[in-house]
Ligand code: TEU
């Protein structure tokens with residue numbers, strides 16, 4: 001049952017990290033008015049919907065993922081009125097807005113948490129996960145994703161509370177019905193303001209095994225202990241069904257996409273299968289883990305294009321007809337894709353546009369992360385004092401204590417730190433990058449003078465323009481957005497696949513080829529195309545090289561793919577018979 005009836009199935013999303021997008025009042029922090037100023041820019045790009053990272057009240061230990069009041073806007077970003085104005089403006093431009101919903105945990109500054117620790121017998125006493133310690137320490141050996149134990153002792157309550165992330169992010173007790181109803185009430189409050197959906201933070205971790213067992217597996221020291229007992233936990237599906245009933249069912253136009261680290265194929269089917277009444281789509285991390293070793297994200301490994309294709313295929317083919325994919329190469333937790341999967345030096349333009357071809361040819365909803373449309377590279381700060389991210393700083397300090405060298409750690413951090421993707425949007429090459437009038441809260445990426453929107457759009461090759469073209473192409477080619485995905489065998493460095501025309505709008509199949517390397521590679525087309533060379537049956541609809549030599553290539557039946565060359569070809573009529 002592939003449908004195209006929901007708005008998000010035809011939408012191209014743009015993710016905004018509000019703190020770093022555009023500062024309107026010169027305090028060095030991006031804000032709501034800044035986002036509003038850039039609505040025309042998003043419109044020009046061809047965006048249909050935005051996802052905003054959290055803008056609620058927060059002490060910012062994890063920059064908004066530690067919420068102290070779910071119904072108020074952090075003053076750094078503006079006011080409720082400004083938010084509503086911005087929302088109206090997006091809507092009047094035909095764009096939707098979804099918000100981050102962070103309800104696995106709250107900030108320890110949330111009034112619920114304060115009441116919970118002060119008054120264990122009171123109405124909030126059971127809002128969090130409190131346990132007595134064992135003789136010599138915490139209740140069990142579970143770890144926080146940000147390093148160290150997942151338990152923190154609170155001297156006031158004389159108990160430990162669970163925090164899967166930073167110690168200022170206390171996990172809510174979803175086993176408590178009142179907690180769940182409170183979350184649904186907040187969701188309904190936001191949708192009644194007019195927002196169009198939620199991106200649900202670590203939503204597959206809300207249900208814990210309430211016997212809190214020790215994790216006895218033998219693991220790499222960097223691996224988080226305890227995950228089998230809280231990732232996709234025992235009551236997850238019943239909570240999500242209840243959420244759908246109580247907070248999402250009245251209006252089937254509200255989009256719910258869940259961020260689900262550690263969700264494997266069957267989990268994703270259960271979380272978002274068309275018949276499941278749980279989530280509309282899932283962000284799974286398979287592709288983002290392509291360069292992770294056994295020790296996780298800081299255990300960095302080389303990746304290959306063939307593995308890239310394998311990971312795309314697994315989900316594109318596996319979910320086909322069963323669940324709707326959410327596709328992304330970047331977000332606020334990941335390195336910049338042009339630095340990770342492309343080449344941010346000599347082939348910056350070619351590799352960034354090649355990645356655009358891949359992202360925008362996949363079935364599902366694509367999410368473009370701010371700056372991706374101009375190939376913003378990793379911020380690449382050289383000094384640890386330039387980093388703001390709690391995950392990065394904890395890693396640095398823990399590992400320094402263990403005796404790792406500065407150099408070894410900085411090499412990892414310059415590649416993998418989440419701050420690589422949180423630096424201010426590079427609008428111009430002026431001081432502060434056109435982001436602010438003032439020193440921003442986090443330094444500009446080191447290469448903002450050469451890589452910025454103004455320069456990209458000043459007449460030379462433009463990555464922005466390629467995104468524009470590909471977004472509009474996708475809108476006119478349902479095979480790209482909705483078609484069945486068929487991987488093609490090819491050279492190691494090449495990602496090739498076919499997209500079949502969907503039944504609801506048959507207008508031809510497509511071939512997509514992308515060279516993910518800086519070497520020239522030959523792709524033998526005769527294996528794939530058995531059309532007479534001079535029929536009009538094959539049409540080049542996109543190429544990221546100007547001089548694409550298409551006619552010649554077609555005649556020779558050999559594709560000489562140049563560095564990071566990518567193209568999309570339309571095959572008119574039924575290509576099934578001709579291709580093997
Ligand atoms: O991230 C969840 C998550 O597990 C990771 O991607 C995490 O950032 C990484 O493992 C750190 O090493 C979500 C948010 O996207 C992230 O920004 C938040 O910090 C986190 O939840 C806690 O709310």
Ligand code: CA
Pocket residue numbers: 023024025026027028029030031076
């Ligand atoms: Ca500001």
